[in-house]
Amino acid sequence: MKTHCQRLALICTIYKVRDTKEYLQESSAPVIILTMLDYKFIKENLEAVKQNIAERYMQADADRVVSLYDERNTLLRELEEQRKNRNENALSMKGKLDPETRAAKIEEGKQLKEKIAALEARLAEVEAQLHAEGMRIPNMAHPDAPRGKEDKDNLEIKRVGAPTVFSFEPKDHVQLGQELDLIDFDTATRVSGTKFYYLKNEAVLLEMALVRFALEKLRSKGFTLFETPDIARTEILEGIGFNPRGAESNVYTIEGEDTCLIGTAEITLGGYHSGSILEKSTLPLKLAGVSHCFRREAGAAGQFSKGLYRVHQFTKVEMFVYTLPEDSDAMHEQLRLIEEEIFSDMGIPFRVVDTCTGDLGAPAYRKWDLEAWMPGRNNGEWGEVTSTSNCTDFQARRLNVKFKDDDGKNKYVHMLNGTAIACSRAIIAIMENFQQADGSIRIPDVLVPFCGFSEIRRKG
Template sequence: MLDFKFIKDNLDAVRENIKNRNVTASPEKVVELYDQRNLVLQELEDLRRQRNENASKMKGKLDPEVRQGLIDEGKALKDQISQVEVRMDSLLKELQQAAVLIPNMAHPDAPVGKEDKDNLEILRSGTVPEFSFKAKDHVQLAEAMDLVDFENATRVSGSKFYYLKNEAVLLELALTRYALDVLQKHGFILTITPDIAREEIVEGIGFNPRGEESNIYTLEGTGTCLVGTAEITLGGYYAGQIVDLSNGPILMAGVSHCFRREAGASGQYSKGLYRVHQFTKIEMFAYCKPGESDALLMKLRSIEEEIFNGLEIPFRIVDTCTGDLGGPAYRKFDLEAWMPGRGDEGDWGEVTSTSNCTDYQSRRLGIRYKDEEGKNHLVHTLNGTAIAISRGIIAIMENFQQEDGSIRIPEKLVPYTGFSEIRRS
């Protein structure tokens, strides 16, 4: 959430940012409610001052009539304060509801555009494979090799669920361990996070837990949700706390299941494992001082590149346009892997992303650090996907398929899987 005073002092810039990010929000309403809140706050502080003065006058010996007058005055002030506090609570709720609709400011260098086709490609790595045969997509490969069962998963759990089977199970575990080894080398604290979070944490991170547009499963009657990403649980880890950044940024990595409703998602690019309701993901999350976040974003991106270069998977990096940024993100880079089975001739598919959310999340979650003078400041938060396992499996199956239908395993993963290819006799 943006600072209320910042919105008021930079109204034109905030309006332009809302337009560029293609969202609906009213900064004018925020300013109006913020001004009302300040007036009510002033009224409340004045009444509290009068109450304190009244209490001071009650000390010592007083004429009974004077004392009774002060008692009556104190009771009246107490009632007034209670009424104004109710007004203040109502105003604050309304102000928060209006403010959370306003996205973070976008980085000046972020491409201005409405959707993913407006993202700017800035880097390519690896060589797109050329096959002497018609490439299959991962669904064809998986079904032929008995690696994934969509049919029985649909019968048991519904559409967009799946059973991993046989070598695919070991491939998921291998990718998980491989990514964790890379992250541990870079100084990340490794965690396996809860799959459930309180709604206030979900909202504080910037996800909407309720309504038709929500991508989150809400557990009715509990005030909790299934997490869509470990960004939620890692970001909530220090909610309401003052963190120690004297030794540099705090780097955390979380393994979690991710649950997504994927409301409205359909089409060829949602096929198979690409867009599902449940998958495993290894997430990076960082807390740092404001002056460190731009450089740290590039570090998280370089780790994603290291992971996929190690897997020998061709990829490109795109600078995400304003309309495709999530609400909390100031700047975001997507890593898109080449997927030979995507479409008629292959195409790029997003497999990871990394974002600098500045103080947008920490303001709502109340996460601060102390500077050298002992003053509290909001931290900057960043997140990045080390690997979304299901999409990693897609990229490996499709890029390393062989003419006989077998699938080669990237060399880096062989020590983890115990086999160098998947084939059926």
């Protein structure tokens, strides 16, 4: 395993940044929307940015961003010059003047006013285009992240436990849920629509137990616990990197409100410190939040949509961390290790996957997924249960979250997120891996104290 410094040096080489210090201070991640620094990074590292876009199979025009950026700067300089003239002119007539001089100055002021208005209009146009193009540029990817297009190219880096072996024909969680009266999809479809579900009986307590187990674990590791709102403002969604609008958006928007149902507590936890300057000594800030998650999953029909795997609403315990830039790689590993610990503790077999560049979301610099063994999924398959991303300063720039460094300058923090427990998927893994020959389900030992029972059997 490379040390952080070695990695940084490598990054700096790749991106042709002059030295590690500058990389850390100015632009450990590339894209911003509202401040010039990002554009500056894109301009100064154009080739690397373009290569990154290509490796992520995304549509973005870095060349156009640079030319718009240059145009914007030229206009801005001209505008500032004219404003300076205006201010000087106005200042020069605050005292007594003879009428003719005053009239002349007022005339000059009127002309300046028109010039400025014209420049402002052009600048606004260029900035709007720049913003629109800049928005499309994704975060840089970690040098070690596997290059590839789709999930097939993800790299398995670890396996814990082996796929469960049964002495009988295992059922899937849909069948188990029906036979044991734990999950009701049919009624939910009638009442709420497809991809909704009722949890019933022990499943309700199992979900609560999963939440309690995760919260207890995170509290012991220094996380501050939250139960967050399930709704957030659009601007926060966008800051985190979600696109609330558009046909392929996965987000439910609230009519007439400029707010959305959250798809993850990453949004509300990341928004928690938006617009603030954090005390350096308080970093890293580790938050854990329980929330409901709402996802439209439009167009995700088909055989994989059956059951709890892909649903419109579920409960999740999420980890979110604000760190110093130089600590984010190490923190990312810590988050992954916590996820591994949670699933190891429960005794669920899983593997860890290093997500390839083409499969990373735009904000992510690197992402690891935990995939649990799901015996009922296509006769046994790995299914994603958690995910942890290091988004470096991509989100921090958009949400304007900084810390005051020792040199007195305010710098962007790095933000990371990770799933502790996504209840619906954890329940699949438990039901399917812990089913027994007689059709009952054993509860993982670590959950028994939170559940209050150790087995789920057929009723009556």
